[in-house]
Amino acid sequence: MKTTILGYPRIGSQRELKKACEAFWSGKTDKDELLKIASELKKQNWKQQQHLGIDLIPSNDFSFYDQVLDASLTFGCIPKRYQDFDKNNFLELYFAMARGHQKDNKDVTAMEMTKWFDTNYHYIVPEFEKNQHFEFFSKKVVEEYKEALALGIKTKPVLMGPVTFLLLGKEKETGFHKLDLLDKLLPVYYEIITELTNLDVEYIQFDEPCLALNLSQKEREAITTTYKTFHTKFPKLKIYLANYFDCYGENLDMALQLPVDTLHLDLVRCPSQLDDILQSKHYNPKTKLALGLIDGRNIWKNDFEASLKIIKKVTNTINPENLWISASCSLLHTPYDLDLEINLPNEIKQWLAFAKQKLEEITTLKALSSSDNESYLSLFEENKLANLTRKNSKLIHNQLVKERISNLKDADSRRENNFSIRQATQKAALNLPLYPTTTIGSFPQTKEVRSWRLNHKKGILSQEEYNALIAKEIEDSIRFQEDIGLDVLVHGEFERNDMVEYFGEKLNGFAFSAYGWVQSYGSRCVKPPILFGDVSREKPMTVAWSTYAQSLTNIPVKGMLTGPVTILQWSFVRNDQPRATTCNQIALAIRDEVVDLEKNGLKIIQIDEPAIREGLPLRKEDWNHYLNWAVKAFRISASGVKDETQIHTHMCYSEFNDIISNIADMDADVITIETSRSEMELLDAFVNFQYPNEIGPGVYDIHSPRIPTLEEIEALLMKASNVLPNQHIWVNPDCGLKTRDWPETKEALKNLVKAASNLRKKELNLA
């Protein structure tokens, strides 16, 4: 039996890569400095895995921004708008594709970004044209292999599999299907594999998580062709085929017949597949199985007793030499090292394992499964005790919360009247112009704002001093919004470290790490709170700052909350009860907050649910169950208020086509969505469905420092007004502005307000 993993976090335990990239982008450091820090991080990761006993260590799991963008560059899949970039200045081209570029007489937009399966990680969407050309362009996969080899480590290079790569991308022209490009793409893989095998590479890991989706026959055939061809051309190459995040499902028979060395199984998300495989007539006992037993998506300690039972069952049928012990998926989605957490309560800490501890768990499981396991038995006992303590802990259970959940009634998830009645009431109460303008909530989280929070945490700033600084920032932002003429204002979220962590800190049932950073996209990280127990709200969480902001102005200010599904989705969630139950607990806490905001005079309340789509199960047969409880949880949180209180929700990074009726079912009075990078394509779902409520399609791509021009915004707005009822349209950016700086934010928002006002004028002239 051997150990391996699919990938390791790369941002650095102290977010070194984040800091290095941001310093490079701002021109504070040069390319050599960035490359040096990257090399150091790769080296640390490889050495760490070697030290802790991982037998087959991955390479090319590092990335400066995103592994799918890396793949696009590996295959020379570079959209035409970047053709003026010097191909010898790789990093400039690479980051231009990732973030857009607006200097030295160049002005190009970034590539689209979207959710990586059901995670909070975002990837850069490959773009294809009809006559797409592929070539082996970036040699990173070869270079990283050599880099590790120079350190004495013979790695397993990781490549995005060709079918997943194509399926994750997007046709930028009509008249072809992306899978048609496979024939052109495969020769590039042959070239890469040839170079790697010339260097004596034994194993290559091909990531094909599309195998967790409901594939069509054509897509399945593409997989078969690909791996049969690889095997025919490179009979000595050991192919490690990685699927993760769910079952192989109806793709299993096909997968089992592939001529690959190893099939990787996510046994956390899909424990049942093991029996399916062991009983399948298609299973060839020579195919190795990688048992993904350690949860790569969560931070709970593994249950060794349960895992060993599974291993034992497998070894009854399969020679241990044909088994790998592994994590369910790449450890990219877990934080680095629990040892850094000195402030976590010990009782909770003993239940947890971060990436480094998961490596230890993997090697311990291997050791415990061998006959000579005596020196590891104490680790087994320790693990057993920790899991037992967790099960029986007093910290977890709150009877009052459980009772409230069991007393939930249908009426708790319904507003008093339907939307058309509410709309009329709200119109009278709010008196907003046609095409009302607003923003999504956050304003720039500047260095200063963050340093106040850091200094407050360190005790350098008192609570009063900190509050005074935040209050001043809110006041400035209100004045700015009034000055430029926005119609619905926000307080700016300056007091929040993060839209989920902030609420986690205020609710019972959550714990927080100090360094539990996980990459979200590019250099941006999140620190998901640890939801370990029953959730309840002790006191109002946002009322003070929201009412303060409203007290400064006569223009309506939106109360700003994060919704229950998003708080659930972006936390590390307890695995001892159904997620639906946990979600309802959060929903009740948010509901109480919504009611308190209304009581305190907020006429508009936004409940953000950007993670609703992300939480959608990968396999369609599981969709309905999820959508039912998720939509219901949102409705519970939103339904405690009077008709005249306007409930907004906000979603980003989402394809809406296949869930649009459920989105409508959420029944928010207004929804704001991200649409600008896709040039309003995401709006189609709402148009085709004749979405009944009001909607603000984003007209400003906030992920890029680029300032959208007045003409661009107008063009997007025209597109929207051509297809939506004018009375339903709001004008807003794609998402919050916390990652932007003030100068660009100000310019962009002025353009946004002006664009709305121009459109209004046009409308009047027509009338």
Ligand SMILES: Nc1nc2c(c(=O)[nH]1)N[C@@H](CNc1ccc(C(=O)N[C@@H](CCC(=O)N[C@@H](CCC(=O)N[C@@H](CCC(=O)O)C(=O)O)C(=O)O)C(=O)O)cc1)CN2
């Ligand atoms: N949870 C979550 N998921 C999400 C989003 C989101 O907002 N939250 N948005 C979408 C996109 N993802 C995003 C994810 C992160 C950030 C982001 O800005 N993250 C910040 C960290 C935010 C944070 O927690 N800030 C803390 C800690 C800040 C910090 O780094 N402090 C410094 C000191 C201050 C300084 O000098 O900068 C330190 O501790 O060393 C705070 O403000 O208190 C970052 O990476 O820089 C933006 C978008 C989807 N998923």
Ligand SMILES: [Zn+2]
């Ligand atoms: Zn958003």
